[in-house]
Amino acid sequence: MPPWVASVPRSTILRTRRAIDRLHVALPCRYATEPRFANLRARAASTHVSPTAINLRPNIPPRNKELYDALSALSRAAETYANISRLQLALRGVAAHDAVTRIAVLGLNSQVSAQRLARLLLADPLAAEEQWEKELEKSGDGDERAVLLKYGDESDVHAPSPLYKVLSVPSRVLRSHNLEILVSTLNINVAKTLAAASTESSTEAILVPKLQATSARGMPVPYPVHKTLVFGEGLDSAVTFGRFTSDSAGEIDAIKVAVDLPAQQEEPEQVGQNGSVAVNVQVGKQALASFRESIQNSITYERGWFRSGLPALSNWLVQDLQPSASIKPAMTSLIASIADDVEADITKADTARLQKLASIPTDQELKASIVGHLESWAEKSHTELRDQLDEAFSSKNWHKLSWWKLFWRVDDVTMISSEILERRWLTSAEKSSIYLAGRMNQAGFADDIQRLAVNDIPEVTTEDTASTAENPRTNLSTDVRKPQPWPEHISTARAELIADIVPPLQAVAQRLILQTFSTTALSSALTALLYLSVSTLSLFEASAVAALGLTFSLRRMQKLWEGARESWQGTVREEGRRTLKGTEEVVRLIIRCHSRGEATVVEDEGVIERREAREAVQKVRDALERIDNQTASGERV
Structure with missing residues (x-):
């Protein structure tokens, strides 16, 4: 704890904390009034399942059983059209009472810039700089693996993974929303993407980042997430990202784009539904450092924090993560997105078939x-x-x-x-x-x-082959x-x-x-x-x-x-x-x-397959609609 905190009255600290809660939603749990739980690692366990794990049927909540069965049927019927990684993430989310929510912070230019942004979103202004913050500020240390931020203390020990490095972060946001943040990069090669038409869309590449194992011979492993924050530096990165997502139909609620631009003199108008936002990491970093230096700089911190544009990202980070009796809205959005993608792919296949038949x-x-x-x-x-x-x-x-x-x-x-x-x-x-x-x-x-x-x-x-008395022609022959x-x-x-x-x-x-x-x-x-x-x-x-x-x-x-x-x-x-x-x-x-x-x-077997896939999609939509109706009825009661 900084030395100046001990000399400040407790009532002042509490009032300041309530003000910061309204400005910055990422305060750590060490200053919360709720008691800590003993087994932090068990509560914040990652949902990443090893490929060699034995798939056992989980203890599914009764309310989610119909939706779980519908998703399982969809994975079998629409295996050709569905993204299996996202479908497995949805199945694990429905099978648990309070499943872990995954959010990815992907840097367009480098992973270091994405790490610094994630650090500002989770840092506690009332606490001194901690070890996990220093780890995120490091650059060029030779470890190019992704970073997984999980709730916990620095003393927690995590199993090593060849795909990412795990850091324990004592953040109240991670704990209260059962959240994990993956920090990595989004590899964009526009020339190669335009020259060779890839079967994977840009939306799938953003929502299902590929993690490279430490071994050079290892294949990229998909790591599906519920939401993704893409961070770029400068206008060039925004133009590059626009070219990369040119195949996307429009804005997607699960994807947020932040571009590091020069800060404005006045506080920018924040529109919560915008798919992109301009931020300035340096201004936000200076504001955080000024408040940690002295509590008297709270006004400076407030102005700098709003000028940096980071509050919009903080609000988006916890959006649709409110706990509910059934499943979180973010999980509902994931399932609806999967159903929409499968139905869109089926429609494309039907259109291609009709064009072929028309030709x-x-x-x-x-x-x-x-x-x-x-x-x-x-x-x-x-x-x-x-x-x-x-x-x-x-x-x-x-x-x-x-x-x-x-x-x-x-x-x-x-x-x-x-x-x-x-x-x-x-x-x-x-x-x-x-x-x-x-x-x-x-x-x-x-x-x-x-x-x-x-x-x-x-x-x-002919005369030579006609039947005669000397050479009668019969239908009996040994030649096949x-x-x-x-x-x-x-x-x-x-x-x-x-x-x-x-x-x-x-x-x-x-x-x-x-x-x-x-x-x-x-x-x-x-x-x-x-x-x-x-x-x-x-x-x-x-x-x-x-x-x-x-x-x-x-x-x-x-x-x-x-x-x-x-x-x-x-x-x-x-x-x-x-x-x-x-x-x-x-x-x-x-x-x-x-x-x-x-x-x-x-007979075209694809017609039958697509019809069965459409029926499976409709069952998922029906089950999801019934859960939403039950949730709405419970809220009215």
Whole structure:
């Protein structure tokens, strides 16, 4: 106690104390008339629960049981949309008779400035500077942890925590309102926040500060609070905070902003409902020091204290913390804020879903779009089939298989014909079909494509595949016919075409060469026999038979080979048209099946989840309204 206090009459001290109570609501309990309680630490125990603690069902007051059950149901139904940290804080507050109220003092520029502000809000003008005040005034001591201010004596021993440093403060405000104050910083990086859209809103970042463990590898731990006082220094900090909270809809009662600005010459007009206030920590510090120096400076202290703007913060600090029979108004505001946030997130999800559904075209539009793309693809594919095959059959490679070159090109028939089919037969149409399949997949036809089997496609019967007496076609087969997506129809048809028509063309070429050589050899032998057996025939006359046989064989070879080539060309063209027609029929079949509603419709599970979450929010609101009505009825009685 300062030495000048002993010489002052007790009546003067009591009158001064009553005046200070009206100016400064943060007097310590050592000058209060109420007796101290023995177990201070038990009464002011922190509500911070270790993650490894065993969750046991608390002894819930009967009046709060309905609200507790509604909040528990909300945590299960709206886990995706609710802030779990704030919801757990609300559950612990409802489960206790007089739960601890958490208030955070966050510095925008540094934690030291926030500590000095908290010191002025809790300091006792009638007492000398205490050790906890000196701890808060320290700066640059290497300990960057947050500070938790709890009611108690300096001799109290607290369990060490890697998240914050605990200081015992003998403040009547902390004791009478069962209050804890967390002093930390609010890390704001506007450029990073604007560049990368974070899923966490600015309001959640302020009401749920992140505490960094002492270990560099530790992850930030959320520490939810009921109210937050944000303290900045200078106009630049106010502008920075405004940019940070640009996503907020408006002022929030649970958030107060104080900016350290030059003090005014006269006392500022205080409006209790303002979301921001201008203060001057230096003026408040000087006023506190002047009163501690001498009680005669009470007028100077009063003027300086009001000029500093700190009374508005002192009033806001204890606002909505009045004890009641059920729960404090601050706890009611927390629960209502949680319900509003959950409902807002659900509304955003519903809006996003509706926008997505609105951007999806209708079935008729989808059908018309796919049919349009299909017709364009079919037209281009038929044009490609005609032009590419005309170019291929007039190329030098195909002319290498002329009948008179067949004698030395007979082994190249397979290579040249296969090359035409692989490089000229619907290559661009096959690539375009993949793009068309992608459009159908995007439009929701993927399931229809996958479940459409080959036996569902109308099959074109040819002479080779028709049922005959020698080769009867039955429905019994050991081969499993797997569903085949239509984009593979062209490649499959090409492979089958190469395997079916290229070997017969090669066989025709070899057979004609053999027949030509055989006929020529037979006519030559007949010529020699006539020349030797008929003496009247000259060699020239006998050679006429050989010439006749050679001419016949070559003419026959030319006719048959050119006919085989023209037939082969016609088969290639016809199979190309059939393949395109079959592919087009498959796509139209898929469109018809989808239009008849045969397509698989996946139900949006998020709709059910959001409906259940809305019902849980409504139950919380109903339970909270009943508690408010009961409280109001009790006050009237």
